[in-house]
Amino acid sequence: MTVEQSKKDKIMVIGVVLAVLLGPIILNPFGAGYPDLLQKFVIYGIFAIGFNILFGLTGYLSFGHAAFLGVGSYSAVWMFKLLSMNIVPAIILAMVISGLFALLIGFIALRRSGIYFSILTLAFAQMSYNLAYSVLTPITNGETGLQILHGDPRVLDAAVEDGALPVTNLFGLNMNATADVSLLGMDIQFNAGYYICGLIMIVAFYIALRLFRSPFGMMLKAIKTNQNRLNFTGVNSRPYTLTAFVISGIYAGLAGGLLACTDPLAGAERMQWTASGEVVLMTILGGAGTMLGPILGAGVIKYFENIFSAYNESELMDVFSFLPHWLQELVVSVSSLFVGEGWHLTLGVLFMLIVIFLPGGLMEGFNRLVKLARGGYRKDGASASAAGKVTAE
C-alpha cells in the first residue's frame, strides 16, 4: 500500500465518521433529519458494505442476500423474546446465526459461478422465504411477523415488565431516546438508536476498508479479474470466496439484527427476492467495488423511498405553482407518475440510466467530474492526459 493511498484512506474514514456524527444536522435541510430515516441510512449502509465485499471484490453476484438479513432479524427478535431487551446479545446471535447460514448456503452455491451462482443463491433465498411463510410459522409467526409480547419469558429482565411493551436498549440506554435540540434555527433530533447504529456502521466500514487493502482482499480481486489464471497458478480459490461470502452474510445479519433493534418486528417479506434486488441496486448505484459507493447508494435509495413516496399530487401542484396554469397541469400529471405510489418507477428509470451510462455508479461519476475539473484548471500533463483517457473511454 502506498503512502498516498493510506493518506486517502485516512481522509475517507474521517469523512465517514464526520458524516455519521453530523448526520442529523447535515440532512435536516433536505427533510431527512428524522431518526427513523437516518437509522435506515446507516443500517442499509452496513448491508450494502457487506454485499460489496462479495460482489465488489469477487464479482459473484448474489441474488439472495436478503435471506441473511431476514435470518438476522428473526434471531434478534427471538433474543428479545427469550433473554433480554438489551441489544448486545441480540446482535451477537444475529451475526452468529446468519454467519452459519451463510456458511451452509455458500458451501453449496459457490460450487458454481456466474449466472448459476446467482440462480442458486436466489433459489436458497426463495426457499427460506417460502418456508418462513409456511412450515416454519412456529418460529417466524408467518404472515403476522415475529414480535415481542407481554407473555415472553425474557429471563434476564422480566422484572421490568409493567403496562407498556418494553423498549430495546443498550445497558439501560433506550434505543428510541431522542434529544430535541434547536440549532442554527433548525429543530434537530439526536437519536440514541441512530448513533448506536452509526457507530456500528463506522466500525463495519473500517473493517471492510482493512479487508479491501489486505492480502486477502487482493486475492479476492484476483478472483474477480481472472479466476482461471488463479487456479492455474495452483491457488484454490474456493476458501477465499467462501470466506468473503460468510463475511458478507454476517454483515447482512448484523444489518437485519439492527433493523430488529430499532423496531422489534421481523417479517418474512424482508427475505423476498425484491429485497435482495434492492441491495444489488444500492451497491451498483453507488459504485460496486468502491469503498464509499455502497453507503452512498443505500442513502440515495432510502431517501428516494421515504421522501419521494411521501409526495402527492396537491404537493406537486404547490411545487410547480410558478409555471403557467396549463403547463403546471401537464407537468404535474406527468411527474405524479414518478412520486408517491410510483416511486418504484423512478427507481427503475434511474437504475437503467445508471447501468447504461455510468456502469461504475455514482462514484465513477464523481471521479470523472473531479478529473475533468482538475484537467481544466491545471492543464499539467499528467492529469490532463488522465482526464482525456477517461473521456475517451
Place this chain on the structure above:
Amino acid sequence: MIPETVSVRDGTQPGAGAMDVFLLQVLNGLDKGSAYAMIALGLTLIFGTLGVVNFAHGALFMLGAFCSVALNKLLTLEKIALSETEMTAWGTPLEIRTPYAEAWFGDFGAWVIDWSVPLSILIAIPFMLLVGIVMERGLIRHFYKRPHAEQILVTFGLAIVLQEIIKAWFGANPIPQPAPEALTGMMDFGAAIGMDAGNVVYPAWRLVYFLFAAAVIGAVFAFLQFTTFGMVVRAGMADRETVGLLGINIDKRFTLTFGIAAVVAGLAGVMYSPILSPNYHLGMDFLVLSFVVVVVGGMGSLPGAVAAGMLLGILQSFASMNEVKAIFPGIDQIIIYLVAVVILLARPRGLLGRKGVMES
C-alpha cells in the same frame, strides 16, 4: 377465472384409484408447466442467439396477459341509456348498460366479448413483436459486449419500469378475465380416454391451455427446423462469427428472434389470464421460476427448457398433494428450488445443457 375446486386439486374423490390420482396430478401440473416451458423457451432462445440474460422476460409475459385485459376493457365499454318504463327501487329511471360492441353488432358483438381472451391473441402477436424488436434495437443491442451482471441489472431495471407503467395504467389489483363460456366447465378427462367416469375431472380451459402451448412450442421448433430463416438462426447460435463472415446479416435475424421470443412469452401470458387474474407483478413471480427452469433444463438447450418446464410443473403439482405434504410439510413451496439445487450440483450443465455455454 376458473375456480380451483378443492376436490380436483386433492385428487381425493371416493373411488379414485392410484392411476386416476397419478393422472390427475400430471394434468394439474401441465398448465403451469406449459407456462414455464413457454417463458423458458423464449429465455433460452434469447440467450442462445444474443448471449443476453433477459430479466425482463417475465415482464413480457405480464404484458401479454394485459393485452387480453386491454381488449376486454375496450370491448366492454358501455353505453348507458335510461329506461323509460322501468324504475329502480329509489324511484330513478333504471340505467340500462349495454356494451357498444353488443349495441352495434348484436349477437356477434356478444360472441366477441365472450371470446375476448382467445381473440386477444390477434392483438398480442403484432404488439409483442413490436415490443420485442423495439426492446432489442433500443436497449439490448448495446449490451452484447457488456458483462452478464450488467445485462441482468439493466433488464431488471426495465422489468421494474414496465410493471410500474402497467400498475399506473391498470391499477394494482388483479383483474379477473373470464374464459369463453363454452370452455369454462369441467371436462371428464377420464371418461374421454376410456376410464371410469367421474374420477378424473379437469377444468376444460387448462386443457386448452396445454394444447395451445404445445402448438406454440411446436410452431417455434418447426420454424427453426424447417425454414431457411430458422436454419440461419441455428447456425448463428452455433457459430455467430462464421455465419457473419459468410455475408449473412445475422444481427437482423437475431433481432427478429428476440421478437419471436417476446411473442411466445406474450401468448403464454394472454392464454394464462383466465387461470390467474393478471396483476402487475405477475411477471416477476413467473420470472424467478422460469430462470430456475432454464438452468435445470440446461442453459442454451431449447428442448431442455421445454422438458424442464413441464417436469417442474408436474413435480410441483405432485408436491402439493396432501399425502405428500403430510410426510414433508412445506415441500410444495420449495420443491422447484430444491430440484434446481440438486440438479445443479449433480449435473452442472443442467439436464440437456450443451458444453461450453456460460462456463467462463
